[in-house]
Amino acid sequence: MQNNKSLDFWVGLFVLLGAGAFVFLALRVGNMSSMSLSDSYTVSAKFDNIGGLKPRAPIKSAGVVVGRIGDITFDDHTFQAIVSMQMDARYKFPKDSSAKILTSGLLGEQYIGIEAGGDVNLLASGDKIKMTQSAIVLENLISQFLFSKAAEGKDDAK
């Protein structure tokens, strides 16, 4: 019987170790700690171009994660992307806040940055953010630069 008891102990220890490893993977390696939005409200925004924005990317305000992106759909009436955003219920924003698509670092992932406006009314579930700024697409930037260079060259020739 004593032998059985010690065997149970070792098996129990093995299973506990395994559970510890799962918890470590979920909390320390994975993003469980940062994604557990217990309460959230959903707002949506339309963007002309979302660039490389992905579902579940963070939404940040002043650099702090305040929500996650839900799903991204395409509206074929206005030809814009509709991004639904799940905002942490702890953080409230004025109704006239603006959303921008930003990039963390040079090659990092894209996220939505929210800048608070001055309205007294707060964003509620189902609201739309009116003021948006699209992602900066490198090709458009280069073509703009080239056009302005070409325009300068024409002026010089006169």
Place this chain on the structure above:
Amino acid sequence: MIYRLISQLGQSVRNWLEELGLAIRTLIAILLAGLGLWRRPRLVTTQIHFIGNYSLVIILVSGLFVGFVLAYQGYYTLNRYGSESALGLLVALSLARELGPVVTALLFAGRAGTSLTAEIGLMKAGEQLAAMEMMAVNPLQRVLAPRFIAGLIAMPILAALFTAMGVFGGYLVGVQLIGVDEGSFWSQMQGGVDLWEDIGNGIIKSIVFGFAATFIAIYQGYQAQPTPEGVSRATTRTVVLSSLMVLWLDFVLTALMFK
């Protein structure tokens, strides 16, 4: 000549089908026999102790060293692009998605699978299984099913331990030895590793591998020729078959999970 070739092909297909049918029948019989085991959980815990606890050392040490090597090699490549801060992400993703389940399954087949095959094969060669049947004890329920269930339980735990240990090894080499910034090591890892997409799929993989490796091991033992030579051949076949099966299943699962 052609007639003989075609009939040889037909024979090998028939043999293969017969083998497959026998394996599936054995599997169903083991699963049915396993249903009655909840009344005798001690049979299973003994086997978890044998399969799981005794494999712990080799799994933990291998995980640690795989983590070490991943950190060194990952740093070597990432440093060329000046993005060594993504080292944690690289180590964690490759361990959670691929290396953790696959290497654990290969080690599991070598460490636990062979001993299962040899044990069951020797029981068969020593006519212990036949003696059990004489005493109206179902060897499927008494011998095979507890080992099968124990393997199913132990394998995901071992894979999780391997992955966790590998991440820790990557941390030791990457942060403590090479000097990658600790904050970006962990935060890039947490930012890039998804709980369901990456870790969850790794766990699904390890469960499937555990199922395949354990079943191949006990089936080979159960079907072994009851001679010393037959047992040794069955043990070899266990390692070869389950390694190939794990690699093949890994490819299939990765292709299915890849989006």
